[in-house]
Amino acid sequence: MGKKRIVVKIGSSSLTNGRGEIDLAKLIDHVNALVLLRKEGHEVLLVSSGAVAAGFKELGYPSRPVTLKGKQAAAALGQSLLIKSYIEEFNQRNISVAQILLTRPDFSNQERYKNAFDTLSELLARGVMPIINENDTVSTEELKFGDNDMLSGLVSGLVHADELIILTDVNGIYDSNPATNPNANKYCSLTEIHDYMIEQAGGAGSSAGTGGMKSKLIAAKTALNLGVRIFIGHEKGSHKLLRILSGLGDGTYISREKQTSFPIKKQWISMHSHVSGQLYIDEGAEDAILWNGRSLLYSGIHHVVGSFREGDVVEVYGKNGKLGRGQVRYSSAFLEKIIQDHEKENPMAEVIHRDYWVAEALK
Numbered sequence: 001m002g003k004k005r006i007v008v009k010i011g012s013s014s015l016t017n018g019r020g021e022i023d024l025a026k027l028i029d030h031v032n033a034l035v036l037l038r039k040e041g042h043e044v045l046l047v048s049s050g051a052v053a054a055g056f057k058e059l060g061y062p063s064r065p066v067t068l069k070g071k072q073a074a075a076a077l078g079q080s081l082l083i084k085s086y087i088e089e090f091n092q093r094n095i096s097v098a099q100i101l102l103t104r105p106d107f108s109n110q111e112r113y114k115n116a117f118d119t120l121s122e123l124l125a126r127g128v129m130p131i132i133n134e135n136d137t138v139s140t141e142e143l144k145f146g147d148n149d150m151l152s153g154l155v156s157g158l159v160h161a162d163e164l165i166i167l168t169d170v171n172g173i174y175d176s177n178p179a180t181n182p183n184a185n186k187y188c189s190l191t192e193i194h195d196y197m198i199e200q201a202g203g204a205g206s207s208a209g210t211g212g213m214k215s216k217l218i219a220a221k222t223a224l225n226l227g228v229r230i231f232i233g234h235e236k237g238s239h240k241l242l243r244i245l246s247g248l249g250d251g252t253y254i255s256r257e258k259q260t261s262f263p264i265k266k267q268w269i270s271m272h273s274h275v276s277g278q279l280y281i282d283e284g285a286e287d288a289i290l291w292n293g294r295s296l297l298y299s300g301i302h303h304v305v306g307s308f309r310e311g312d313v314v315e316v317y318g319k320n321g322k323l324g325r326g327q328v329r330y331s332s333a334f335l336e337k338i339i340q341d342h343e344k345e346n347p348m349a350e351v352i353h354r355d356y357w358v359a360e361a362l363k
């Protein structure tokens with residue numbers, strides 16, 4: 001088996017006992033499996049949920065808090081308990097652990113996004129086990145990833161992972177929630193995630209989990225589009241991750257015949273950037289950027305909307321609507337002046353280089 005880069009996501013229900021405490025036996029089972037994966041030479045990153053579910057008892061709540069401050073306080077406490085257990089267990093197996101807590105703005109700010117990539121790459125190069133969670137204590141509802149399924153999908157794209165393994169309390173994706181429908185049928189393998197599957201999927205199966213299968217499917221779709229293969233399911237024992245990797249896991253495998261990974265600058269433009277304006281282009285330019293893999297030149301732009309600066313991201317429209325988005329080399333003021341003055345002195349100059357352009361179909 002070739003050496004792979006693998007992101008493993010573990011849900012709250014697979015780490016805690018439902019009463020606001022860590023289930024150490026479950027945690028140790030995951031640690032053993034992660035260690036075996038590394039022993040085979042694979043690079044492994046862990047996205048671990050469970051902060052809220054591990055912290056609410058000690059905080060004094062009888063059940064999972066529902067208020068924002070309750071969840072954030074439980075997460076602050078539970079994250080410390082979780083990482084303490086991970087450090088103890090991994091250190092006993094001679095592996096160093098690094099905690100990374102991310103927020104949405106770490107992805108929407110291009111510099112922070114690149115920093116996250118560099119830091120994770122450095123940790124992997126030095127053999128450290130990165131353990132990632134959302135920084136729940138400072139993430140307000142509007143600034144959240146949604147849940148850790150999406151975080152794991154985005155992280156797997158960011159690090160160009162070969163595989164994303166989502167471990168949960170159900171053994172795969174069904175055509176309806178198996179917890180409520182005994183006749184639900186399982187998908188053993190998929191090559192695409194269709195919108196109807198997302199619509200059919202239900203919410204969380206336990207009071208510990210948050211997003212349910214719906215959020216796993218949305219995250220899997222994102223990861224698939226970023227060139228990552230995905231497994232969603234349930235397994236036990238120290239060989240579980242190796243078994244999953246060899247194709248024998250109890251769950252659903254999702255992969256395309258041809259997986260193409262997406263450069264991180266394009267991932268950022270496509271999924272995380274803020275749009276500052278619009279460019280309207282003619283048919284020749286549309287053909288050039290959509291079908292011939294060319295950059296967008298001055299000469300193809302007939303209309304500029306919004307106020308943007310060099311380096312901002314804009315949407316590009318053609319005759320039939322939105323074509324995609326890209327990062328511009330010139331400000332709106334500069335482009336407007338050129339169009340107004342018919343001053344197309346250098347019609348060949350690139351406004352959006354093809355390496356900084358993402359077509360709508362690829363998003």
Ligand SMILES: Nc1ncnc2c1ncn2[C@@H]1O[C@H](COP(=O)(O)OP(=O)(O)O)[C@@H](O)[C@H]1O
Pocket residue numbers: 010011012013014167168169170172173174175176177178179200201202203204205206208209210211212213214
């Ligand atoms: N179509 C479906 N197929 C499988 N599971 C589903 C489906 N719809 C809803 N679920 C529920 O999703 C749950 C897993 O999600 P969740 O509770 O958020 O777990 P985790 O804490 O691991 O993220 C399962 O326990 C199951 O009850």
Ligand SMILES: N[C@@H](CCC(=O)OP(=O)(O)O)C(=O)O
Pocket residue numbers: 010011012013048049050051052053075133134136146147148149208209210211212
């Ligand atoms: N960041 C939160 C996890 C949120 C979440 O997505 O939980 P889960 O559905 O169990 O993966 C926590 O650590 O409690």
